[in-house]
Amino acid sequence: MAKLTMTSSRWDELTALLEDEQRLRSEYPKVAEYLDMAASLGGTGDDQADAQFDLRFVHYMTGGSAVSPNPYWDIVEPFVVEHGDRRVVNGGRAEGSPRLAFAQMLLQATYAYAIPSPETIDWIARFCAGFPIVELGAGRGYWAAQLARSVLTIDAYDSEPPDKTSNASFPEVAGQTDVWYPVQDLSDFAARTRPANYVLFLCWPPGWGDTMSSEALAAFENAGGERLVYIGEPRGGKTGNDAFFEALSDRWTLDSTDPHFVSWWTDADLAQGWVRI
Template identity: 75%
Template structure:
């Protein structure tokens, strides 16, 4: 596993933090929770690799924007391997590990459910063909932040912006950024132009029969929308509802699939670009 590089000053900061349990619990409770649990969970079997991952986790989770503009990716990148034709975060083991699965829960809550690799951000930018992006169900706006940094105009909306209201999928915690990009509520979306001169971006829209995905797509269609980026699982998975997938099959064509998309080994999500028939 690639070693993380840092300045002597940063190394001293981390040592001081890790030597002060009370401060770690107060300032970075999620990091403290991970470190406490990690020692109880089986890792990869390679103690050196597990220690390197723990260091990356602590460094990027506590360093903020000063150490990385995409900490999620910087934490997981060395654990990305090819498996059955897919790029997955599994640490080189088909079954992953219990320790990595626990880290996954914390990282998805702190950043986003899907992993925004630089290659996927570049693929989305190409698919947009110069159009801006509107993301619905943006959560913390982590993907919106990465897309904005790539030069794309991005608007992000969520029914429960984490910096303004309680969001059970993205709960607040000390030492953790509430939003990475401005996220407005749906009232803000309702006041924007009704002409869909943008690419609709749905990243892990809720599943289990929730109507959010199908209603967002229907509204987009009524406004004349032509291009959709969908990141999530296939029909019957954890994301989207049947009506959403039925609408895609009836009125849309799959134009592009990101071949370099990175998924957690526990998920079946993909990145797809759709165009209206």
């Protein structure tokens, strides 16, 4: 694992923060929570690797966009391994570790459920072929921010923009960025004019029978939409509902799958590009 490098001034900042427990808990409560729990949770068995992960976690979670435009990726990248035909974050252990599972929960709430590796961002750019993108269910707009940095045009929408209203999946927490990219509400999306001359982007649309994914796809079809990027689990998983997958099977064809997509070892998500039949 490549060691994290940082400036001496940044190292001094982190040292001062970690030595002031009251300040750490006040300014970065989730980082303090992680450090409290990490000591009692089993790691990968490689103490040096676990310590390096902890340092990355603290550095990027307290530095925000000032230290990295994609801190989520910078935190997990050293723990990505090839597992069969997939790339997963598990630290080299098929079963991961309790410590990594706890970090996963915090990172998904801080950034996004799916991990935006640079390769996946490039794959989306190729699939979109110059078309603008509309993301529904954008959460904190973390994926939208990464796509916009790749000179893609994207508008992001959510039923509960975290900087405007309470969002259970992405709660307001001290020391964390509410949104990484402007996220509009669904009333703004409803005001868009037709036709749907954009690529629809659905990243981890809710599952468990929630109709968001099928309703979004139906509205896109009715507006003449022809290209869809879907990041989530297959049918029967944690994302999408049956009607969504039935619509894909009946009226769409799978055009591309990102072979370099990175997933948490606990999830079965993938990145797919669909085109209308």
